[in-house]
Amino acid sequence: xxxxxxxxxxxxxxxxxxxxxxxxxxxxxxxxxxxxxxxxxxxxxxxxxxxxxxxxxxxxxxxxxxxxxxxxxxxxxxxxxxxxxxxxxxxxxxxxxxxxxxxxxxxxxxxxxxxxxxxxxxxxxxxxxxxxxxxxxxxxxxxxxxxxxxxxxxxxxxxxxxxxxxxxxxxxxxxxxxxxxxxxxxxxxxxxxxxxxxxxxxxxxxxxxxxxxxxxxxxxxxxxxxxxxxxxxxxxxxxxxxxxxxxxxxxxxxxxxxxxxxxxxxxxxxxxxxxxxxxxxxxxxxxxxxxxxxxxxxxxxxxxxxxxxxxxxxxxxxxxxxxxxxxxxxxxxxx
Amino acid sequence: xxxxxxxxxxxxxxxxxxxxxxxxxxxxxxxxxxxxxxxxxxxxxxxxxxxxxxxxxxxxxxxxxxxxxxxxxxxxxxxxxxxxxxxxxxxxxxxxxxxxxxxxxxxxxxxxxxxxxxxxxxxxxxxxxxxxxxxxxxxxxxxxxxxxxxxxxxxxxxxxxxxxxxxxxxxxxxxxxxxxxxxxxxxxxxxxxxxxxxxxxxxxxxxxxxxxxxxxxxxxxxxxxxxxxxxxxxxxxxxxxxxxxxxxxxxxxxxxxxxxxxxxxxxxxxxxxxxxxxxxxxxxxxxxxxxxxxxxxxxxxxxxxxxxxxxxxxxxxxxxxxxxxxxxxxxxxxx
DNA sequence: TTGTAGGCGTTATCAG
DNA sequence: CTGATAACGCCTACAA
Numbered sequence: 001x002x003x004x005x006x007x008x009x010x011x012x013x014x015x016x017x018x019x020x021x022x023x024x025x026x027x028x029x030x031x032x033x034x035x036x037x038x039x040x041x042x043x044x045x046x047x048x049x050x051x052x053x054x055x056x057x058x059x060x061x062x063x064x065x066x067x068x069x070x071x072x073x074x075x076x077x078x079x080x081x082x083x084x085x086x087x088x089x090x091x092x093x094x095x096x097x098x099x100x101x102x103x104x105x106x107x108x109x110x111x112x113x114x115x116x117x118x119x120x121x122x123x124x125x126x127x128x129x130x131x132x133x134x135x136x137x138x139x140x141x142x143x144x145x146x147x148x149x150x151x152x153x154x155x156x157x158x159x160x161x162x163x164x165x166x167x168x169x170x171x172x173x174x175x176x177x178x179x180x181x182x183x184x185x186x187x188x189x190x191x192x193x194x195x196x197x198x199x200x201x202x203x204x205x206x207x208x209x210x211x212x213x214x215x216x217x218x219x220x221x222x223x224x225x226x227x228x229x230x231x232x233x234x235x236x237x238x239x240x241x242x243x244x245x246x247x248x249x250x251x252x253x254x255x256x257x258x259x260x261x262x263x264x265x266x267x268x269x270x271x272x273x274x275x276x277x278x279x280x281x282x283x284x285x286x287x288x289x290x291x292x293x294x295x296x297x298x299x300x301x302x303x304x305x306x307x308x309x310x311x312x313x314x315x316x317x318x319x320x321x322x323x324x325x326x327x328x329x330x331x332x333x334x335x
Numbered sequence: 336x337x338x339x340x341x342x343x344x345x346x347x348x349x350x351x352x353x354x355x356x357x358x359x360x361x362x363x364x365x366x367x368x369x370x371x372x373x374x375x376x377x378x379x380x381x382x383x384x385x386x387x388x389x390x391x392x393x394x395x396x397x398x399x400x401x402x403x404x405x406x407x408x409x410x411x412x413x414x415x416x417x418x419x420x421x422x423x424x425x426x427x428x429x430x431x432x433x434x435x436x437x438x439x440x441x442x443x444x445x446x447x448x449x450x451x452x453x454x455x456x457x458x459x460x461x462x463x464x465x466x467x468x469x470x471x472x473x474x475x476x477x478x479x480x481x482x483x484x485x486x487x488x489x490x491x492x493x494x495x496x497x498x499x500x501x502x503x504x505x506x507x508x509x510x511x512x513x514x515x516x517x518x519x520x521x522x523x524x525x526x527x528x529x530x531x532x533x534x535x536x537x538x539x540x541x542x543x544x545x546x547x548x549x550x551x552x553x554x555x556x557x558x559x560x561x562x563x564x565x566x567x568x569x570x571x572x573x574x575x576x577x578x579x580x581x582x583x584x585x586x587x588x589x590x591x592x593x594x595x596x597x598x599x600x601x602x603x604x605x606x607x608x609x610x611x612x613x614x615x616x617x618x619x620x621x622x623x624x625x626x627x628x629x630x631x632x633x634x635x636x637x638x639x640x641x642x643x644x645x646x647x648x649x650x651x652x653x654x655x656x657x658x659x660x661x662x663x664x665x666x667x668x669x670x
Numbered sequence: 671t672t673g674t675a676g677g678c679g680t681t682a683t684c685a686g
Numbered sequence: 687c688t689g690a691t692a693a694c695g696c697c698t699a700c701a702a
Contacts, residue, residue: 002448004695015673020697030671045442047449051389052695055678060386062430076412087433093450095397096415096429098422107380113337114382115428222616251616278613281586339679350689355681365687387679390694674701679694686689 003044012040023048060116063092063304066108068124075274075293076124079145082297083121090305092118109138119304121145126189141307143300143316148190153307155316157300159291161191164322165198166205168243168271168289171324173206176333177241177269181214183228183253185245192220195245195273214239218249225252233260240268240333247272247279247288254282254329269330284328292320338379347375358383395451398427398639401443403459410628414458414480417632425640427453444473454639456480461524476642478635478651483525488642490651492635494626496526499657500533501540503578503606503624506659508541511668512576512604516549518563518588520580527555530580530608549574553584560587568595575603575668582607582614582623589617589664604665619663630655 005023009016014033021029022037029037040046054060065083067076087094097111112120120135123145135142136151144156172180182199185192196215203210213235216228225244232239233256244250250272257264264270264284272279275290303316340358344351349368356364357372364372375381389395400418402411422429432446447455454476457467462482470477471486479491507515517534520527531550538545548570551563560579567574568591579585585607592599599605599619607614610625638651 005697006695016696017673017675017698018671021672024697028671033671045445047445048697049390049695050450051386051395052678053697054386055384055390055680055695056697058678061434080411084433091434093433094431096419096422096431098419098426098428110380110382113380114385116384116386278616281590340681341679351680352682352689352691353687356688359681363687368687383681384679387694388681390679390696391681393694672702674699676697676699678696681693683692684690686687 012037064117064120066122078293079297082294086298086301119308143304150315157318160319161194162198164289166202169202172241179239181239181242183218183244183249185220220246222248222252225249226256229253229256243271247274247276265331287327287329290323290325347372399452399455401457413628414632417629421633421636454643478639485650492653495654496529497533499624501537504537507576514574516574516577518553518579518584520555555581557583557587560584561591564588564591578606582609582611600666622662622664625658625660
């Protein structure tokens with residue numbers, strides 16, 4: 001069934017070395033022998049055993065992926081799409097290690113090494129989730145997605161959070177809003193912190209006061225948006241717009257407004273962050289900041305491969321631009 | 336950095352054979368040497384090179400996965416949860432072969448073999464999509480998910496479509512509905528056909544007539560649900576409930592009802608199939624049939640491993656029960 | 671242009 | 687109980 005290089009060599013009437021040369025595209029093979037070998041190779045469907053090749057070449061053409069389990073967020077889907085495309089381009093396969101657990105005796109890093117994984121993609125984690133030091137210190141090329149970690153052989157990639165938030169605040173401002181509330185994401189996360197900081201900064205840039213009542217701590221999820229908004233609505237001096245750190249929390253915000261007998265956008269404008277599939281189907285369709293998730297995935301792989309091939313390339317720290325998608329959840333403030 | 340077995344042997348002052356024996360849990364090693372070796376192993380973080388091991392043992396402890404839309408498949412994430420658990424249990428890793436299309440010169444099967452993949456999970460395909468014969472005939476252990484294909488070394492696993500649909504129809508019936516419309520999934524697909532058949536059967540079981548105007552051919556997607564429902568609404572004798580083959584088409588159905596100035600569930604009850612994340616956030620929250628995706632993933636791996644380890648185990652054909660999640664999109668029919 | 675042979679890191683057989 | 691040593695399938699100097 002599984003033929004090996006020796007059998008191919010025999011069938012073609014040449015030596016093993018010659019077959020190997022043909023398979024690896026060496027030029028020092030006469031056209032005639034090359035053709036003869038290829039003939040056999042195609043007939044038999046021969047393909048070199050990757051384990052054997054790995055052993056001698058010390059390259060597995062395999063990238064590892066390490067993600068939080070159970071994350072069904074649409075964000076990850078698109079990310080994977082981008083990863084896949086780049087994988088094809090670069091000729092790598094992707095292995096998912098059913099880790100025995102990060103801390104166990106057989107650590108993740110050991111597993112990676114044992115599998116000869118050339119590089120790793122990490123996403124869905126927050127800084128405090130795990131001790132990534134071991135991975136970084138192992139100097140296995142690594143790209144963290146949405147997590148600002150780096151080391152001699154690792155770096156990160158993320159959406160341009162700062163600019164995005166600023167643009168959204170500016171947009172609201174241009175719509176005459178002056179009382180802009182904010183619902184944070186998880187503040188333990190890189191993106192959550194950054195977006196919050198950016199909100200404060202954007203306010204300051206516009207000469208708007210920072211009002212702590214206008215900020216609600218959230219966790220990306222819908223209920224936190226709902227709860228925060230409810231609190232905003234109970235204020236004497238209500239905000240006129242709410243900027244949310246995620247679409248899901250924006251959806252919660254919209255529901256809270258609705259449940260209070262008010263309208264989006266007439267009584268309150270709402271902006272989300274992500275542009276998940278659902279957002280365009282909402283009523284009203286949600287104005288939001290679209291992350292170029294596909295691009296993030298694609299570049300993550302490209303950066304990783306660069307890191308692999310170039311041992312002294314500096315730790316990457318890439319930001320991917322976002323886009324403000326204007327739909328119908330914001331309107332001019334008439335106050 | 337990456338120590339090999341020889342260095343471990345030297346450090347421990349034993350032969351490589353002994354180290355190997357310790358690593359593989361042989362009993363023919365004295366407690367003392369074993370301890371000494373383990374000491375070094377733990378200190379150095381040594382783990383045998385899997386490529387070398389693979390070469391001699393002819394087992395890669397690797398399972399492959401093959402998905403329709405690649406990594407982007409919507410259910411992949413959910414499936415992965417279950418897969419991961421079983422993977423851990425069984426000690427396998429999962430590899431995604433990105434560098435190859437099904438039809439290319441270097442076929443999928445060749446890649447699988449070259450990578451020494453022990454078994455494959457196939458997901459998201461319809462029968463006509465590809466010629467799976469090559470895979471089946473290659474006798475590489477395979478589990479098809481939601482596709483009723485099998486061979487000497489392959490079988491399938493799926494949700495219990497029949498029962499699920501029957502339960503939904505019965506539920507509608509218990510709510511006094513007698514005119515129950517149906518939006519099909521792609522009829523080329525295994526699940527699509529089965530669900531449709533089950534709908535007819537359920538009607539018959541209840542002594543309800545089959546009305547062809549109450550059936551719209553869909554393709555799982557939202558627009559097909561929208562279009563079908565629009566047609567239903569134009570009927571003189573409108574149905575009072577719509578059973579959809581997927582949540583997405585149910586969402587389309589709900590929108591069509593809304594756009595017609597009617598209400599769900601007061602004017603029309605709607606049921607979906609899948610219980611995607613989005614469904615609980617709809618207004619009204621969608622009553623739907625939840626697939627136990629986790630369990631499917633988990634069992635798929637378990638069946639596969641069984642197939643791998645037991646060459647003459649019969650082709651599996653497993654059905655995983657579903658659950659009717661009752662939310663607010665159905666109500667009692669007052670006609 | 672072709673072939674020979676050593677070595678990649680392990681496991682497994684078989685003597686000691 | 688321990689240790690040589692021959693595979694495993696392939697790549698790559700080096701020799702012919």
